Amino acid sequence: GAGVSQTPSNKVTEKGKYVELRCDPISGHTALYWYRQSLGQGPEFLIYFQGTGAADDSGLPNDRFFAVRPEGSVSTLKIQRTERGDSAVYLCASSLTADRVRETQYFGPGTRLLVL
Amino acid sequence: DAKTTQPNSMESNEEEPVHLPCNHSTISGTDYIHWYRQLPSQGPEYVIHGLTSNVNNRMASLAIAEDRKSSTLILHRATLRDAAVYYCILPSGTYKYIFGTGTRLKVLA
Numbered sequence: 001g002a003g004v005s006q007t008p009s010n011k012v013t014e015k016g017k018y019v020e021l022r023c024d025p026i027s028g029h030t031a032l033y034w035y036r037q038s039l040g041q042g043p044e045f046l047i048y049f050q051g052t053g054a055a056d057d058s059g060l061p062n063d064r065f066f067a068v069r070p071e072g073s074v075s076t077l078k079i080q081r082t083e084r085g086d087s088a089v090y091l092c093a094s095s096l097t098a099d100r101v102r103e104t105q106y107f108g109p110g111t112r113l114l115v116l
Numbered sequence: 117d118a119k120t121t122q123p124n125s126m127e128s129n130e131e132e133p134v135h136l137p138c139n140h141s142t143i144s145g146t147d148y149i150h151w152y153r154q155l156p157s158q159g160p161e162y163v164i165h166g167l168t169s170n171v172n173n174r175m176a177s178l179a180i181a182e183d184r185k186s187s188t189l190i191l192h193r194a195t196l197r198d199a200a201v202y203y204c205i206l207p208s209g210t211y212k213y214i215f216g217t218g219t220r221l222k223v224l225a
Contacts, residue, residue, distance in 0.1 A: 004159070042203060042215030043160065056212065091159050105213065107159030
């Protein structure tokens with residue numbers, strides 16, 4: 001069956017540019033999460049959606065980062081005025097619900113962002 | 117948030133069992149212990165989770181200490197495909213995973 005997919009798989013951009021990263025969750029999953037992973041580190045939580053709304057965006061590093069999920073399915077992570085420090089792998093995950101006890105998070109392969 | 121401590125790296129010979137430890141001394145009574153692993157150039161994948169009792173599935177076993185302050189992920193026969201970074205996670209809040217740096221497992225042929 002189809003898992004979580006992310007596009008593009010790789011993105012190279014220049015400092016100051018705007019980028020959009022897309023996540024297609026598993027069909028029927030209401031919860032969606034974005035994480036960021038720097039080299040040699042574990043993934044770091046960015047934002048969580050329950051349906052269309054961002055239930056927790058406490059992990060977004062600053063106001064250059066924004067994410068949407070307008071129809072409760074596909075999500076887009078948007079980064080304005082990119083900086084070299086934004087270079088990382090951006091991971092998306094989804095789960096059927098947000099129940100931490102019962103639900104497994106399924107991760108996509110990630111988008112590798114390189115800001116030159 | 118409950119914190120986990122894992123060794124940075126471990127090695128195992130192929131076809132031998134591997135025991136990956138995790139300390140979580142500040143665990144609360146309702147925290148489940150989750151294990152994920154991340155193969156090279158892939159996103160993390162679920163391995164196993166448990167609360168108090170030892171758990172088994174097709175991938176691994178999870179042994180949880182009686183006081184729940186530590187747990188051990190057991191791979192019964194390591195293969196080269198098991199080489200990955202293994203994360204022990206205690207979910208924060210209702211949904212948020214806090215990953216540490218995990219244990220990098222190297223499997224020797």
